[in-house]
Amino acid sequence: MKLYDYAPSGNGYKVRLLLAHLGLPYERIEVDSNAGETRTPAFLEMNANAKIPTVVLDDGTVLPESNAILYYFAEGTPYLPDKRIDRAQALRWMFFEQYSHEPYIAVLRNWLHHPDSITPEQQARVPDLPRRGAHALEVMERQLAAEPYFAAGRYTIADIALYAYTHVAGEGGFDLKKYPAILAWIGRVEAQPGHVPLDRV
Numbered sequence: 392m393k394l395y396d397y398a399p400s401g402n403g404y405k406v407r408l409l410l411a412h413l414g415l416p417y418e419r420i421e422v423d424s425n426a427g428e429t430r431t432p433a434f435l436e437m438n439a440n441a442k443i444p445t446v447v448l449d450d451g452t453v454l455p456e457s458n459a460i461l462y463y464f465a466e467g468t469p470y471l472p473d474k475r476i477d478r479a480q481a482l483r484w485m486f487f488e489q490y491s492h493e494p495y496i497a498v499l500r501n502w503l504h505h506p507d508s509i510t511p512e513q514q515a516r517v518p519d520l521p522r523r524g525a526h527a528l529e530v531m532e533r534q535l536a537a538e539p540y541f542a543a544g545r546y547t548i549a550d551i552a553l554y555a556y557t558h559v560a561g562e563g564g565f566d567l568k569k570y571p572a573i574l575a576w577i578g579r580v581e582a583q584p585g586h587v588p589l590d591r592v
Contacts, residue, residue: 392399392418395445397424399504401497401555402457402590403444408551409461412585413468414524419592425501425508448478458485462474463549470551477538483540484549487530488556495524497556521581526569528560535549535572547582554580559589 394410394417396403410417415546422428422443431442438445438455446454446463454460462485465471499520502508531553534541541549560578562565567574580586 392449393420394418395420395422395437395443396449397408397422397443398590398592401589402442402493405457405551405555406444406446406460406464406592408425408555408587409464409470409548409589411587412470413464414585417462418442421592430530438477450490458548458552461485461551461557465548467524468547470546472547474543477543477547481547481549484541485552487527488549488552491530492524492553493556495520495527496560496563496565499524499565500559503563515530524560524563524565528557528565528567528573529559532570532572539576546580550576550580555589 392415394403394406396407396419407419422434424441428434429443434442434445437453438446443456444457444460446460448454454459454463462471462482472481473579478554483581499517501548502517505583538544540546541553556571557567558580567577
């Protein structure tokens with residue numbers, strides 16, 4: 392199995408983290424998306440959406456999209472809930488992560504690290520990102536003030552999906568000290584067996 396990945400990416404980290412929990416071996420291939428390496432003809436032939444992470448399974452099947460990859464590898468493991476409603480709740484939070492969280496928290500972090508790559512159109516969006524990112528964190532804070540995790544009362548791929556960019560939200564200018572329930576949850580995630588940090592590649 393091959394994992395096409397970019398080391399600073401939270402989306403790539405999600406996959407590395409789950410694979411570490413599961414003890415699954417893979418070949419990691421670094422692809423610098425900020426340098427345009429996902430837009431080469433060879434990569435586009437594999438994934439026309441030009442995104443990492445992308446997994447190529449041993450039979451040659453290509454599987455892109457970080458949360459789809461999480462779902463695939465979590466099937467039949469404790470990281471995907473057994474009950475139908477619990478699986479739906481896990482998916483609910485994974486959809487939230489990609490639609491209401493990642494576009495603001497992750498994007499602002501990336502743009503602050505790579506200001507030269509921002510287009511004028513993107514620059515116009517920057518002032519709105521902190522507000523929207525803070526709203527996502529507030530939604531998470533309310534959930535985590537009531538429950539220890541996001542689905543099934545235990546650690547699942549919903550937590551992996553949200554942890555990846557939340558724990559480095561400070562790099563995008565978000566003050567996590569405002570969110571004590573999130574900070575406590577981050578501690579619980581990092582105490583999970585097999586946990587690896589983002590910079591472990």
